[in-house]
Amino acid sequence: MNSMRNSSRAKIHLFNDLPHLYELEEMMAFCTKYEHLYICGAEENQEYLLKFFDNCGINIDGYAVTCPEGLALSHYRKVPILAIDEVIQKPDTGVILALPDRYYRYFIPKFRKAGYSSYFVMTEYNKRTIAEQLKPRPIEEMTFEINLADHCNLSCQMCDHYSQLSEENFVNMETFEKDLLQMGKLYNHRAGAITLLGGEPLLHKEIIKCLKIVRREFPEAELIILTNGLLLLKWENSPNGNLWQACKELDVHITVTLYPVKFDYAPLKNKAEEYGIPLAMSSNIHADELTKVVKISDKHVFNLSCDAPKYGFISCLYFNKFNVLREGRYYACPVSACIGIFNKKFNQNLQLTEKDSVDIYSTESWEDFAAFSAGRVPFCGYCDVLNWRRHSEWKASSKKIEEYV
Numbered sequence: 001m002n003s004m005r006n007s008s009r010a011k012i013h014l015f016n017d018l019p020h021l022y023e024l025e026e027m028m029a030f031c032t033k034y035e036h037l038y039i040c041g042a043e044e045n046q047e048y049l050l051k052f053f054d055n056c057g058i059n060i061d062g063y064a065v066t067c068p069e070g071l072a073l074s075h076y077r078k079v080p081i082l083a084i085d086e087v088i089q090k091p092d093t094g095v096i097l098a099l100p101d102r103y104y105r106y107f108i109p110k111f112r113k114a115g116y117s118s119y120f121v122m123t124e125y126n127k128r129t130i131a132e133q134l135k136p137r138p139i140e141e142m143t144f145e146i147n148l149a150d151h152c153n154l155s156c157q158m159c160d161h162y163s164q165l166s167e168e169n170f171v172n173m174e175t176f177e178k179d180l181l182q183m184g185k186l187y188n189h190r191a192g193a194i195t196l197l198g199g200e201p202l203l204h205k206e207i208i209k210c211l212k213i214v215r216r217e218f219p220e221a222e223l224i225i226l227t228n229g230l231l232l233l234k235w236e237n238s239p240n241g242n243l244w245q246a247c248k249e250l251d252v253h254i255t256v257t258l259y260p261v262k263f264d265y266a267p268l269k270n271k272a273e274e275y276g277i278p279l280a281m282s283s284n285i286h287a288d289e290l291t292k293v294v295k296i297s298d299k300h301v302f303n304l305s306c307d308a309p310k311y312g313f314i315s316c317l318y319f320n321k322f323n324v325l326r327e328g329r330y331y332a333c334p335v336s337a338c339i340g341i342f343n344k345k346f347n348q349n350l351q352l353t354e355k356d357s358v359d360i361y362s363t364e365s366w367e368d369f370a371a372f373s374a375g376r377v378p379f380c381g382y383c384d385v386l387n388w389r390r391h392s393e394w395k396a397s398s399k400k401i402e403e404y405v
Helices: 002-008 021-031 044-056 101-106 108-114 124-134 173-186 207-217 243-250 266-275 310-315 339-346 366-373 378-382
Strands: 036-040 062-065 081-083 093-097 119-121 143-149 193-198 222-227 252-257 279-282 296-299 324-326 329-331 357-359 389-393
Touching: 021 093, 021 119, 021 310, 036 044, 044 124, 044 310, 101 108, 124 310, 173 207, 193 207, 207 222, 207 243, 243 252, 243 266, 266 279, 310 378, 357 366
Parallel strands: 036 062, 036 093, 062 081, 093 119, 143 193, 143 324, 193 222, 222 252, 252 279
Antiparallel strands: 296 389, 324 329, 329 357
């Protein structure tokens, strides 16, 4: 049974290349110069570029091409498609070159001959990555995560789940099972991956029951426990059951984040091999390749006024990937899903609107989640992505708001 499930499971692609922010900044500055704007090109990637501008609140008048006759687009909303010769004659009009470089020979010589210089040349990288970020995912790549515990047995600076700030709080088992039953129906019991994490998920005494519920509703999904690993060995002979044996029987993968603490991680690898359980250990689970270098803490800066530049959302690590199921609602990211902990600790009021999550009991299909995940939400205004950065080597949290502002 396990081997059949492993062999049929598709490889989950969790991490997209992120558009370069410096180019986005230059493109936004270009757009502010003109009353009218056109995207040069009218194919799938240009449609997703239009979606990007819509999310940024920038009006695009249409597409500009060499020959507009017979063109029909289907991936996003319709706008006029005009001949480039007509567009460059319009006053106060800018053109964004967003088609593949090999076609520039049909446009740039024409611009020069006409004395037209109001165009912005996008890099191939940003043309590709913007489109990749904004495409709704197929069901095979749809993922979501659930906090089994908000609190943790470590206290990490700048935790995006605010675990070091949280009071003891476990997921309610009745709510958990009810929500998973509904998600199973919406997904027709198919999904790419589901991650149980925290906080520290191994603090939850009923984690084995949680695993069984998820596996019942999603028999073929990749099921992952994301943990700091400090309690893993104790769970072999726990009064609440043998988690290692449960992971073997339920085909659960374990991912351990490595921290520079006094703990010997080597026995975890040995135990995983003993039980035949896939186990990955890394100091950075978001890296292209798993790494065991010293863990670095990232500072994901807040804009408490909720007016961060809109275009930054497209380069957010969490965007259109790390969705969260929490108490009957489906959130775009863990930052928004857990913001109540931050608000309570620091007496803040970072607000969530109805548009920042989806009620899973008022939803008809998983496709609603895919569409929601692939768009900017109002809460994105709090995230100053332009100033997110690698901050320092990992250390214990000061539990002060300065870690986030």
